[in-house]
Amino acid sequence: MEKTTLKKLCLFTGLLLVGLLIPLIVKNSYWLHVFAMAYFYGLIAATWSFLDGYAGQFSFGNIALVVIAGYTSGLLAEYTGLPLSLGMIAGVLAAGVVGLFIGYLCLRFKGAYLSLFTIAFAEAIRIILNTEHRFTRGPCGLHVEGLFNTTSVVPYYYLIFFILAVSLFVMYRMLRSKWGLFFQAIREDDEAASAMGVNIVRYKIIAFVVSSIFCGIGGVFYAHFSQMLTPNFGQIATMGLVIGMAVIGGVENLIAAALGGIIVQFGLEWLREFGAWRMVIFGALLMGVVRFARNGLLAPMYKKFIGEEV
Amino acid sequence: MADIDLNIAGLKKYFGGVRAVDGVSFSVQGNELIGLIGPNGSGKTTMINTINGLFFPTGGLIRFQGERIDHLPPYERAKRGIGRTFQITRVFHRMSVLQNLMVPALAIGKEPKKAIRERAQEVMEFLTIQHLTGENGGNLSGGQQKLLELGRVLMLDPTVIFLDEPFAGVHPELCQQIYAYIHEVHRNGKAFIIVSHDMDSVFSLSERVLVMNEGQKIADGAPDEVRHDEAVIDAYLGDASAEDQIEEAEVSNSTGRG
Numbered sequence: 401m402e403k404t405t406l407k408k409l410c411l412f413t414g415l416l417l418v419g420l421l422i423p424l425i426v427k428n429s430y431w432l433h434v435f436a437m438a439y440f441y442g443l444i445a446a447t448w449s450f451l452d453g454y455a456g457q458f459s460f461g462n463i464a465l466v467v468i469a470g471y472t473s474g475l476l477a478e479y480t481g482l483p484l485s486l487g488m489i490a491g492v493l494a495a496g497v498v499g500l501f502i503g504y505l506c507l508r509f510k511g512a513y514l515s516l517f518t519i520a521f522a523e524a525i526r527i528i529l530n531t532e533h534r535f536t537r538g539p540c541g542l543h544v545e546g547l548f549n550t551t552s553v554v555p556y557y558y559l560i561f562f563i564l565a566v567s568l569f570v571m572y573r574m575l576r577s578k579w580g581l582f583f584q585a586i587r588e589d590d591e592a593a594s595a596m597g598v599n600i601v602r603y604k605i606i607a608f609v610v611s612s613i614f615c616g617i618g619g620v621f622y623a624h625f626s627q628m629l630t631p632n633f634g635q636i637a638t639m640g641l642v643i644g645m646a647v648i649g650g651v652e653n654l655i656a657a658a659l660g661g662i663i664v665q666f667g668l669e670w671l672r673e674f675g676a677w678r679m680v681i682f683g684a685l686l687m688g689v690v691r692f693a694r695n696g697l698l699a700p701m702y703k704k705f706i707g708e709e710v
Numbered sequence: 711m712a713d714i715d716l717n718i719a720g721l722k723k724y725f726g727g728v729r730a731v732d733g734v735s736f737s738v739q740g741n742e743l744i745g746l747i748g749p750n751g752s753g754k755t756t757m758i759n760t761i762n763g764l765f766f767p768t769g770g771l772i773r774f775q776g777e778r779i780d781h782l783p784p785y786e787r788a789k790r791g792i793g794r795t796f797q798i799t800r801v802f803h804r805m806s807v808l809q810n811l812m813v814p815a816l817a818i819g820k821e822p823k824k825a826i827r828e829r830a831q832e833v834m835e836f837l838t839i840q841h842l843t844g845e846n847g848g849n850l851s852g853g854q855q856k857l858l859e860l861g862r863v864l865m866l867d868p869t870v871i872f873l874d875e876p877f878a879g880v881h882p883e884l885c886q887q888i889y890a891y892i893h894e895v896h897r898n899g900k901a902f903i904i905v906s907h908d909m910d911s912v913f914s915l916s917e918r919v920l921v922m923n924e925g926q927k928i929a930d931g932a933p934d935e936v937r938h939d940e941a942v943i944d945a946y947l948g949d950a951s952a953e954d955q956i957e958e959a960e961v962s963n964s965t966g967r968g
Contacts, residue, residue: 578816581805585813588802591764596866597788597817652804
């Protein structure tokens with residue numbers, strides 16, 4: 401076995417074991433809830449790393465896709481009586497279809513134009529959900545049924561941990577295949593990539609759809625875990641938080657971005673006693689990372705330990 | 711020998727009122743080694759961009775191996791065998807040399823990954839950049855990036871290769887190295903169209919020279935014919951350095967330099 405493969409095996413097994421053991425050590429349901437939310441944010445930060453860090457598509461739409469998936473699942477359960485499992489699948493599919501739509505519309509957009517387009521899209525979704533309050537319950541919030549017949553957080557903890565591990569594994573395998581190289585080539589120079597035979601239309605859309613599907617999976621989990629959806633969860637500030645998490649972890653490294661999401665969310669909860677100042681600390685950290693550590697704090701550590709990028 | 715047939719007929723590319731390429735026709739039959747020259751703004755790079763698919767033509771036809779390709783996107787043209795390098799190198803900066811080389815071969819998908827890795831290794835050895843395998847493209851010097859672009863186009867394994875200013879800003883020793891690579895690849899059945907302002911290189915390398923001015927083809931023939939073509943000399947009038955270069959190229963070829 402190669403040395404890098406062995407190191408990766410050690411790292412991933414170690415993380416997996418730690419994750420599995422946490423509920424046996426941490427008995428406080430508040431902190432287990434924090435862990436579950438941290439894994440959720442880790443997943444969404446990873447989807448952003450997948451889309452922007454690898455494929456170079458700077459989108460502000462990930463949280464809007466989370467919201468779309470969550471509301472689809474919640475509203476279907478509320479109005480159609482569809483079984484939860486089918487509603488959840490519909491939620492994930494809805495996110496994937498919307499991702500396909502955005503990817504297709506944004507094919508010719510780069511940089512700031514793509515960002516502006518996705519900001520407008522995310523805001524439109526949030527405003528529609530607020531405005532159509534007779535149907536969505538608007539700012540009062542849509543109650544969504546829980547997945548487990550218990551008040552314990554532990555089943556949710558293991559569910560999101562399982563979702564995170566499988567999602568990261570699938571995205572990691574995709575990025576290690578030729579898709580990952582094509583995404584990076586598109587990120588670096590899409591015209592040159594096309595001149596070298598890369599079907600940039602297909603791979604940009606694949607990047608959007610894959611990222612959207614995993615946002616959707618995160619979204620249906622979030623809806624049924626929090627059991628209350630409000631449109632304001634989809635505001636730009638939440639997306640900014642996700643981007644900040646990925647950037648602090650290392651946007652060009654899927655695993656580092658996910659760990660960034662987990663650590664930052666955990667850190668923000670830990671600093672809750674500082675009130676609004678915790679966001680100032682987060683902002684200062686983000687500014688420092690952008691200025692002094694272009695690929696985040698964790699990605700260089702990952703590279704140093706493993707000896708290669710993801 | 712590869713059976714190459716690229717046919718350009720009445721190719722036009724307009725940008726608003728600017729007629730960057732205005733009705734150019736020529737063909738490439740077999741593994742020709744063609745030089746493409748012309749003053750600045752004559753439309754050389756725009757023509758390459760239009761043939762390779764980065765621009766869709768305003769008018770005219772492009773046929774490759776008998777198939778009309780002017781409506782196809784660049785990746786489809788690349789898969790059919792049209793490769794190119796860029797005037798200002800466009801290597802993938804945050805990807806390693808090996809990854810840069812693997813992208814085109816994986817994209818055309820003719821070989822398994824293991825065979826592509828082996829071929830990339832051979833290309834790196836051919837271009838003497840094997841010591842840079844894991845280095846990011848953006849960390850390479852300008853000359854090394856030119857070699858990497860050449861390597862990338864070789865990994866695409868096209869039949870017609872457009873090289874846009876391959877000698878610009880390159881040390882003379884490295885230029886000699888690039889000449890040698892071009893000759894060797896050409897011997898293996900590839901056609902080359904080399905755009906360059908370096909008259910010495912164009913006249914010494916090419917079997918045929920195309921000259922463009924103000925978007926139109928003004929000459930097409932053997933280097934000796936083109937050198938004395940009145941329209942070519944007229945096009946370069948007012949650009950004394952270019953005229954001197956034509957003369958200099960004539961002298962250097964007769965003395966066997968280059």
